[in-house]
Amino acid sequence: MTEREDSSTPKPVGTRSVDDVDAETKQISSQILDIMAIKGTMSKSGPGVSTCEGAERGKLFLMRHPWSLTGASDDELSKVMVRLKEDLPKRGWKIVRYGRNNSKAKSLELMADHVVKKFAVKVEFWERDSGGDTNEPTLLVNVVSACYQVPDGEKVDRF
Template identity: 55%
Template sequence: MIKIRTGALLATALLTLTGCSMSNGGEAKAEGTKVVGVRDQDEVNAETKKVSSEIFDLIGVPGTTSKGGAGVQPCEDRDRERFYKMFHPWSLTAKTDEELAQAMERLKAALPQRGWKIVKYGPDSSASKSLELTADNDERKFGLHVSFWRKDSGGDKNPPMLKIDVVSGCYQVPDGQKVEHY
């Protein structure tokens, strides 16, 4: 059951975070998915990792993070060889629900001070009503989705966990380059 829920959350986050709520800021716009600029993929990959690291620091809870790194996805309705968005899904498990509940409150308070707009904060639609936070940073062209899974709330036994998805806006690679898919 956790696998289905994780996939659904990631799909929801990707649609929410890179869709209409990210402002265009007067930059390139074409049919379909909003394009936020032309940037080298390695630059956006590095910035995606930096944003994830900043979120980890704001959470401020000791625990175990999931392995893996940033990846690339095509932008909806765009040529997959020229347009891309970076994403970095990861999770943090902790000892207690209380630590992570406090971390969610910290994120809610600290993110707006760092240029993020909270667009949703509250229970999700799952049976466990997991607390979720969705935020956009229009200046940096990133979206964030954090879901707090209380102990044993995933349908199976699970430790207290935050599930984090960091997603960039849709970029076009510079002329002469192709998107590297990984």
């Protein structure tokens, strides 16, 4: 293998079953919701399996859990963003970005990594009618695992 080929091959952080990573992804999403400590309507989506970028389908995988929360005011969701920024580090997360993004709406965005658990989270706050669109105040959350190798004898069969 050439050096160039080697550098483009994704590097899994370990070997885990899809079911184990799925369960941990759900647990982490639940913990983030607990930190938010707000009543609202959560979307019904569950975690989904993705192929790691540049990997052969079925060999390496990561788990994504995108979900949203609506039913609260701009002021309440703004306070949730501050709470996440303050409380995630107390639970092992490192805030890697907090501020307005470059979208038309200039949405407030938080990105954090959990080095030990090997997960990342991105939370985006869409204020009411932001960016010229009509929308309810919304938090968009995306929890993503690291890239894992499938254990010998197992297959990734849910995409």
